[in-house]
Amino acid sequence: MKVLVVGNGGREHALAWKIKQSPLLSKLYVAKGNAGIWKIAQKVDINPTDVEKLVDFAKREKINLTVVGPEQPLSEGIVDAFEKAGLKIFGHRKNAAILEASKVFAKNFMKKYNIPTAFYETFDNEDDAIEFIKKMGTPIVIKADGLAAGKGVVIANTEEEAVETVKSMFRGLFGEASKRIVIEEFLEGEEASYIAMVDGENLVPMATSQDHKRVFDGDKGPNTGGMGAYSPTPVITPEIEKQILEKIMYPTLKGMKAEGRPMRGFLYAGLMIGPKGINVLEFNVRMGDPETQPIMRRLRSDLLQHMIDILDGKIEQVTPQWSEDWSIGVVMASKGYPGKYEKGFEITGIDKAEKDPDIVVFHAGTDIKEGKIVTAGGRVLTVTATGKTLLEAKEKVYRAVEKIHFEGAHYRKDIGDKGLKRLHHL
Incomplete structure (x- = not known):
């Protein structure tokens, strides 16, 4: 099989590294990749968001499967374009990728389907947002609505910082992404990442992991795309995992299907586990980065086979094998x-x-x-x-x-x- 991995980062290197181990693979390509991926895959000089060129390339090279790493191409409709061209691709369609592409959509969706999440309001102007901050007090969490490479979330510890953040977001800090914002209560507890492969109705859990978002030791400093992760995470006990599946993962699949937005690909719930129970901080429609890296190190079974089985409607056959390490x-x-x-x-x-x-x-x-x-x-x-x-x-x-x-x-x-x-x- 010829496989194309789309993306440039550590997550894509880990996915490519794992796919490379599959006996089903005949040739591996990457668009655009990095110095590490180019050692194991042929470089394709096309940007991950240049959907038309990627479709042309996949048709020309008779690519059997395309695997999308990052959120941007998914939210721009790469899966829709590939499917229209009759090409196999693992990832969510544009109308399902909105679960990550719009924080406002995600929060309203969770409210509608009773999926546990922090109390929030959404805003499209400074004055109302600032008034809400004064009413709620700090610490408080401010999020840009759109995609901001993992940096669109600010935990403000003082009212002054919160007001500054709101002003800078509405004045174009993240461009279009911060034209609308979500402000929500700050939740105490420990973060964890729960990722599964999904086919619209069913899911196969990946190994649990814990990301470290803040830039400095002790969870200090601004949020980043993630500074490290480990797997498995002891904060997700078997009892907690049961609750995550029952209260979060399955209701999300069911709700998105009911909205006419069936999900197929990786579904990632960023969770806060603490005194207020298990709450969703955010949903992502792809594997996490850096969580993918330690998770792929523990996956013993064939990732490529798993993805093909899911695309072929055989998710019940997918049973990932994990190392005890x-x-x-x-x-x-x-x-x-x-x-x-x-x-x-x-x-x-x-x-x-x-x-x-x-x-x-x-x-x-x-x-x-x-x-x-x-x-x-x-x-x-x-x-x-x-x-x-x-x-x-x-x-x-x-x-x-x-x-x-x-x-x-x-x-x-x-x-x-x-x-x-x-x-x-x-």
Whole structure:
């Protein structure tokens, strides 16, 4: 089979790495990819959002399956275009991708179908939003309605910060994405990611994981696209998983189908588990980044086969096999990320880190210049390790991170600690 992976980041490298292991695969392509993916897949010089060109390429090369990594092409209708051309593609249609593409849609949808989520209001002007903040008090959460690469959520701890955030969003901080905003109550607790493969009515859970959104240790600083993750996460106990399926995942599939927006692809619920029970912070219509990286390290079975079975209406045959090992991924980011950063710094030490067979380095913002691997994005690499215990995986991953160098590299040093606390290791 010929397979095309669409996307440029760490998530796409991990998906490509896993697909590459399938005996069904004859040739792997990536549009557009990064320095790491190009080692295992043929580069296709088309941007992930250039849907027409991607359709033409897939037709010409007789691609048997296209797998979409990021949310942007999904929300712009890549799946609809491929299906219209008679091409197989794993991902949600545009009318289902709105669950991630519009926070306002998602919140109103959850309210309608009684899916637990924080109390909220939506706004399209400054004055009403500021009045609401004064009434609610802080901390409070402010979200841009549209897609903002994981950065469109601000947790404001003071009224001043909340008002500033609202003003900057309405004045174009995220362009079109922040023309409308959602303001919601701040929920206490611990975040977790729950991801499943879905076919409109049924679902197959992926391994659980926990992302770390804030840029600095101890969950300090602004939100990012994610600074690291580990799998499984002890915060999702079997009892909690049962509740997630009954109160969140199945009602979402059912509700979206009832709205004429059936879902097929990856469905991701970002959850807050705390004193107010289990609440949905956000839905995503694709695998998480960086959660995909540690999750793929634990997947023993054939991802490509699973996706084909789901597209062929045989989801009941899909039974992913998971390693008993723990897996952890640490994001190495450019200096200044999630704000402004420079690109083009040489990266060294990846080969040294990967001498340990339990280490795999997934590339995100990387490129090749004059034969050297250089930085080309905010999140540059996700270094992953597996171990018999979470502590062992954590120790290994940080030993590997220390072997890799590029100008201004920064990373969190506490990925996995929340899990270790729950397991009483800290």
